[in-house]
Amino acid sequence: xxxxxxxxxxxxxxxxxxxxxxxxxxxxxxxxxxxxxxxxxxxxxxxxxxxxxxxxxxxxxxxxxxxxxxxxxxxxxxxxxxxxxxxxxxxxxxxxxxxxxxxxxxxxxxxxxxxxxxxxxxxxxxxxxxxxxxxxxxxxxxxxxxxxxxxxxxxxx
Numbered sequence: 498x499x500x501x502x503x504x505x506x507x508x509x510x511x512x513x514x515x516x517x518x519x520x521x522x523x524x525x526x527x528x529x530x531x532x533x534x535x536x537x538x539x540x541x542x543x544x545x546x547x548x549x550x551x552x553x554x555x556x557x558x559x560x561x562x563x564x565x566x567x568x569x570x571x572x573x574x575x576x577x578x579x580x581x582x583x584x585x586x587x588x589x590x591x592x593x594x595x596x597x598x599x600x601x602x603x604x605x606x607x608x609x610x611x612x613x614x615x616x617x618x619x620x621x622x623x624x625x626x627x628x629x630x631x632x633x634x635x636x637x638x639x640x641x642x643x644x645x646x647x648x649x650x651x652x653x654x
Contacts, residue, residue: 549647551597551639558585568596568653571608571631582608582631595635596653602637630654 553567560566569592572579576588583592594604612627633653641647 549645549649550642551647551649551651552599552642554593554596554598556590556593569593571606594633596633597635597639597651599640600635600637601639602635604633604635606631606633608632 554569555567556569557565557567558570569588570579570583570585571594572583572588572592574592574594576591578587594606595602608629608631610627610629612625614623615626616623631653634651635653636650638646638648
């Protein structure tokens with residue numbers, strides 16, 4: 498049943514390419530606490546264009562650069578320990594996979610570690626590397642900064 502609804506949500510089913518293409522084209526939400534509506538013409542942006550702006554969850558944690566961000570590390574929503582994905586331990590209040598306060602909808606989340614071999618094209622030197630990503634998409638209703646109900650699609654990449 499979940500696959501059917503997600504296939505309907507994304508047309509051809511979920512592939513990495515389809516997920517990124519659809520969520521990025523719909524808009525991105527960064528968990529930094531600085532929420533800015535993106536528009537084609539930012540010079541003419543006024544207060545009315547920001548009314549449907551989502552509010553971040555209240556929980557914060559430092560990112561690798563020491564900046565507080567409004568998100569939980571990936572892990573079980575009941576808040577139990579997840580040593581592979583959450584170095585902060587347990588969360589008795591649970592983990593909200595969304596980054597939006599007062600959100601009701603579908604959240605997809607994947608926490609992946611990729612590895613590979615990089616080759617310097619000038620010297621031919623090779624080195625192993627790894628890359629960690631916590632990627633999420635959210636689609637549903639939320640109460641915006643204007644205290645009104647809105648519908649939107651967001652990505653946390």
